[in-house]
Amino acid sequence: MSNIRNIVILTGAGISAESGIDTFRGAGGLWENHRVEDVATPEAFARDPELVLRFYDMRREAIQQKRPNAAHEALARLDREWGGDLLIVTQNVDDLHERAGARRVLHMHGEHLNAWCLACDSRSPWRGPLVDRPECPACGERALRPDIVWFGEMPYRMDEIYDALREADLFVSIGTSGAVYPAAGFVRDARELGLRTLELNLEPSQGSAWFHESRLGAATEIVPHWVDEILSG
Numbered sequence: 001m002s003n004i005r006n007i008v009i010l011t012g013a014g015i016s017a018e019s020g021i022d023t024f025r026g027a028g029g030l031w032e033n034h035r036v037e038d039v040a041t042p043e044a045f046a047r048d049p050e051l052v053l054r055f056y057d058m059r060r061e062a063i064q065q066k067r068p069n070a071a072h073e074a075l076a077r078l079d080r081e082w083g084g085d086l087l088i089v090t091q092n093v094d095d096l097h098e099r100a101g102a103r104r105v106l107h108m109h110g111e112h113l114n115a116w117c118l119a120c121d122s123r124s125p126w127r128g129p130l131v132d133r134p135e136c137p138a139c140g141e142r143a144l145r146p147d148i149v150w151f152g153e154m155p156y157r158m159d160e161i162y163d164a165l166r167e168a169d170l171f172v173s174i175g176t177s178g179a180v181y182p183a184a185g186f187v188r189d190a191r192e193l194g195l196r197t198l199e200l201n202l203e204p205s206q207g208s209a210w211f212h213e214s215r216l217g218a219a220t221e222i223v224p225h226w227v228d229e230i231l232s233g
């Protein structure tokens, strides 16, 4: 890997699993008693805003009790020490990469700790509940929703992600099932662009065959090991 300079890393729910945040598609997954369509679509929000806001209020509160694990910490170390370009693209809406110290993080599916005002289109840092319809700090309207990309909505900052892929030599996918597009398609885009591709996951993802290399195991073990390896050249 000595000819690697620029890296794009995609992370998913699997990197936060050992911090105690349930994955989406595992047994006893995140959605608990709620079907995804009941909480994670604009239609669900229009139909039953209180259910949706309560659900996300619960998740927002829960993630604030969790701590980054050794995999988040290893990527933060890579972020600090890597001399080339590095971009961590996360599908996760928690802030564990940032709390571990990573700086070059892009949240393509939004963030629990942001609220989005449907009246003035501003985003505000948000830690408390939304179900009681608080005022938007920017415009005063009571029109805040979670700043989360729901099914049927466009993920954020796709241009920046593709720009980074075009400049990169290595694409690494960590803890994601490869079930949700467009993120699931990054490995194919990376292959077409000529990048080296590596998967670090508990089990083979749906796109596993597209990767040059696949290492299986718990993120807290295999991610620090890979970071040690790449930093030592």
Ligand code: OAD
Residues within 6 Å of the ligand: 011, 012, 013, 014, 015, 017, 018, 023, 024, 025, 026, 040, 091, 092, 109, 149, 150, 151, 174, 175, 176, 177, 178, 179, 180, 200, 201, 202, 203, 204, 205, 217, 218, 219, 220
């Ligand atoms: P999934 O729940 O679909 O997949 C999690 C992956 O992590 C699985 O392949 C697991 O095998 C793996 N995994 C579980 N525990 C692990 C561990 N300790 N170490 C390493 N890997 C582990 O989650 P995502 O792929 O992130 O979208 O889901 C993608 C998107 O689907 C989410 O961002 C969300 C959801 O709908 C939106 O909210 C828009």
